[in-house]
Amino acid sequence: MDELAQDGFKSLMGNELATLWRSLIESRIGMVLPARQHQLFEQRIVKNMAQYALDATSYYQLVCKDKAEWQRLAESLVVHETSFFRHTPSFELVEQYLVKANKSVKLWSVGCSTGEEAWSLAMLGDRFAMYGYEVLATDISQQVLLTAKEGVYLARKAEQIPARFRSGYGTALGQHYWQIAEHLKSNVFFRQFNLMNVVGLPFRKLDIIYCQNVLIYFKKFDRRDILNALVKCLDIGGILVLGPGEVLEWRHPQLKKIEWSGTLAYEKVCI
Ligand SMILES: C[S@@+](CC[C@H](N)C(=O)[O-])C[C@H]1O[C@@H](n2cnc3c(N)ncnc32)[C@H](O)[C@@H]1O
Incomplete structure (x- = not known):
């Protein structure tokens, strides 16, 4: 051809x-x-x-x-494919960060699609963040954000949630659906946000930025600019969790790579 x-x-x-x-x-x-x-x-x-x-x-x-x-x-x-607890090692890393946190934790799900990633982070926050937590979740698509806010999913999607979380954080809705527990909703904030507007990023002093399966669609230089902007949004000691293999040839002087098997993650160590 x-x-x-x-x-x-x-x-x-x-x-x-x-x-x-x-x-x-x-x-x-x-x-x-x-x-x-x-x-x-x-x-x-x-x-x-x-x-x-x-x-x-x-x-x-x-x-x-x-x-x-x-x-x-x-x-x-835009591609909206996503699932609950999509990348297990990355969520395990977040879990251990939350267990050790000695303050309220601010998390950001970047490119949250229909919300499964944000709700997964909220379940971890609710279970392990002793001093409280908030999840900010953003996407460019208004359509997916409506689904995300509603928090109702096909029952077979909810089966991806580990059993230790499923029962406490949602209930069956009829035969085919599953809905997120009301009490999680007050800690999760969905907003429309285009990552191409990084210059005006309104988020500051975040503790965990979770950004997976989003940057792969961007050009190399846009990807670099977005990553540099994400680092600015992190508090010292905060972590940036990317998809393994998604970002090559990028270094940042304020970051130290976290050695956690199967993940690509960095801690902000200075400003
Ligand atoms: C494949 S989904 C990934 C969802 C989730 N992060 C995951 O890993 O399962 C990619 C999401 O990024 C969003 N996206 C694409 N371009 C974007 C942009 N310029 N700004 C914000 N979100 C964007 C899409 O709308 C889509 O929902």
């Missing part, structure tokens, strides 16, 4: 417009659209163009200036 045929963008719109779409997506959400998604993306654009009776160029111009249309398109681009 030649390069042109593989690239849905080019076959529909020609090189120039394809390049414009790519840079719009990269500059707004940092995402480098994987080749396998090109055709899907193209189909969505064609559908939207037909809906508004616009040609390719006019639809591109509409997306550039209309915030709501951009958000609708962006929702369809």
Whole structure:
């Protein structure tokens, strides 16, 4: 298959417009659209163009200036796959940090998707943080945040929660669903936040930043800028928990690598 045929963008719109779409997506959400998604993306654009009776160029111009249309398109681009306690060793590391904490702990789930990661952190906080905890959970997608806040999941998703947490932190809702316990909800705050706005990051003195399966979609330099900004948000002694293998060739003078098997995590040791 030649390069042109593989690239849905080019076959529909020609090189120039394809390049414009790519840079719009990269500059707004940092995402480098994987080749396998090109055709899907193209189909969505064609559908939207037909809906508004616009040609390719006019639809591109509409997306550039209309915030709501951009958000609708962006929702369809991002990958939301997630699960409770997705990466066991990382959650074990968080658990031991919480056990040792001698103050209230502030955690951030970065790119929280439908909330499973944030609720998993909250279960650990509730069980092990002796002086209290708060979980901030952010994502660019408004749709996933609605699900996250509601805290209702398919019962088979809840089976991923270790048995020692499942019964205390949720209940069955009918035959097919499971809902998060009400008492966890007052400690978890979901907000829409685009990681491309790192310059204005409003979060400070956090103790645990949990950022997995998000940065893999970003360009190398955006990834570096975001990581550097995340470090600024950490308190001294706080930890940054990344996905193993997700970040290569990045060092930061304020961080020390934590030796915890199967994880990629750092402690902030100075400012
Ligand atoms: C694959 S999910 C990962 C969910 C969770 N962290 C996990 O590891 O299971 C990636 C999430 O990152 C979010 N995301 C992608 N680009 C983003 C951006 N620029 N700002 C904030 N969130 C973003 C997506 O909406 C999606 O929900």
